[in-house]
Amino acid sequence: MxxxxxxxxxxxxxxxxxxxxxxxxxxxxxxxxxxxxxxxxxxxxxxxxxxxxxxxxxxxxxxxxxxxxxxxxxxxxxxxxxxxxxxxxxxxxxxxxxxxxxxxxxxxxxxxxxxxxxxxxxxxxxxxxxxxxxxxxxxxxxxxxxxKPFGRDLESARALNGTLAEHFDESQIYRIDHYLGKETVQNLMAVRFGNVLFEPLWNNHYLDHIQITVAETVGVGGRGAYYDKSGAMRDMVQNHLMQLLCLIAMEPPSKFGADAVRDEKLKVIRALEPVDSHHIVRGQYDESSDGPSYREDVENPRSFTESFIAMRCHISNWRWAGVPFYLRTGKRMKGRSSEIAVVFKDLGHSIFEGDEARHRNILAIRLQPNEGMDLQVTIKEPGPGGMRLVDVPLDMTFADALGDHEIEEADAYERLIMDVIRGNQTLFMRGDEVEAAWQWTDPLIAGWEARNDVPKHYEAGSAGPEDAMMLMHRDGRRWREIKG
The missing domain is CATH 3.40.50.720 (NAD(P)-binding Rossmann-like Domain)
Incomplete structure (x- = not known):
């Protein structure tokens, strides 16, 4: 095929x-x-x-x-x-x-x-x-x-939108975010809204928490001058991670159309609660045998800009009340990985005892590398010796499922450019969506600037600052492993 x-x-x-x-x-x-x-x-x-x-x-x-x-x-x-x-x-x-x-x-x-x-x-x-x-x-x-960048704060985003609106209607403007062109991101909507298996469980009755991780092994490289004025919050969270959060959390749109989808994404952003300062961890990578420190990369020995950020977020609506969303992104980390992990709750009652009772279903959506999805399910370990349970991935590699056929591999940019030619704005951000994201982001940045917050140092090639681990441990949870 x-x-x-x-x-x-x-x-x-x-x-x-x-x-x-x-x-x-x-x-x-x-x-x-x-x-x-x-x-x-x-x-x-x-x-x-x-x-x-x-x-x-x-x-x-x-x-x-x-x-x-x-x-x-x-x-x-x-x-x-x-x-x-x-x-x-x-x-x-x-x-x-x-x-x-x-x-x-x-x-x-x-x-x-x-x-x-x-x-x-x-x-x-x-x-x-x-x-x-x-x-x-x-x-x-x-x-x-x-x-991008679509501004660096709410004021500049409004000015930019106003400038474009002087000459073009909103229906003519395509704000491109290459993350939304990835095959797995688009499959996320198909899996969620096209299967009765998932949508009835996609709420606070069945989900314990959701993790969104975008980890990079590279440093800021030649982007030092730009990056030191933006940081991980402006460069990644306000756009890429925000878009992934919206696709995971939005209500089913009335139809698969540009404005219907973007209306629901906007509702998610507007329902995001402010984040307390103790639920945010910022970090900077240190010098290592593989490369210079962040401050050396940006040639600013007194920089307080973050190359890593982790936070716990909440969405104030009926579907997500009580379900935390953990966001994490950073540079010079132990592996290159973009993943959304949907972690289901424990069974209300387990018939098994001890370690055999502690198993969870996890839907892991990999955006890069090796795009795909797997659903972690619990089975009996084969062989004699009693009821020993193990977690195994239920494979949802689409190419394998379709057989050994030619599967078209398209880069995110080329997919989105073809959508522009078709006049399909579904995977592009609308002006009010961009402004709403900045409206949520700006107070967080202003807060740590007012506190003179200093980013925590972390070892290059690690999973980030220790405080980020504690962010999860305090809640009795742990981050998914970033594989090197």
């Missing part, structure tokens, strides 16, 4: 920042894979736009090298790459001036789907939006894609 590929409509996609790192590493190699899969129509065109003064042929050569480096095994398809490159064009452009805009206007068609990817700093969003309209390039059906 080969995965179905449904072609999209003919389109013109303009990538502002088309020579940048994101375009070369993710966007264009991903579009090449969509081209090879047959999802891009022959008439589709991709136009790079950036400050660099180069010809279209020089741009094609740059992208050919990028695809060779980041495109995976499929980049060896020379005929496919040649066909893809023929769809590429380039325009040198001045985002704040007049240079290049007439040339871009002459290239972008008005009778196909128009999409404009703002792969640039947010400070340029307003300039690009204004010039797209003053030069009559964009129209009422055009779509724009904007990357």
């Amino acid at each position: 080969v995965a179905r590929v449904i072609p999209v409509e003919e389109f013109d996609l303009v990538i502002f920042g088309g020579t940048g790192d994101l375009a070369r590493r993710k966007i264009l190699p991903g579009l090449f894979r969509r081209y090879r899969s047959g999802q891009m129509p022959e008439g589709a065109r991709i136009i790079g736009a950036a400050r660099s003064d180069m010809s279209a042929d020089e741009y094609r050569q740059m992208i050919a090298e990028a695809v060779a480096e980041f495109g995976g095994e499929e980049s060896a398809d020379k005929d496919g790459l040649d066909g893809f490159l023929r769809n590429l064009d380039y325009v040198p452009i001045d985002a704040k001036g007049t240079g290049g805009w007439d040339a871009l206007a002459a290239k972008v068609r008005q009778d196909v789907v128009q999409a404009f990817y703002f792969s640039v700093a947010p400070s340029l969003f307003g300039d690009l939006a204004e010039r797209l309209h003053t030069n009559r390039i964009a129209n009422s059906e055009s779509r724009i894609v904007v990357e």
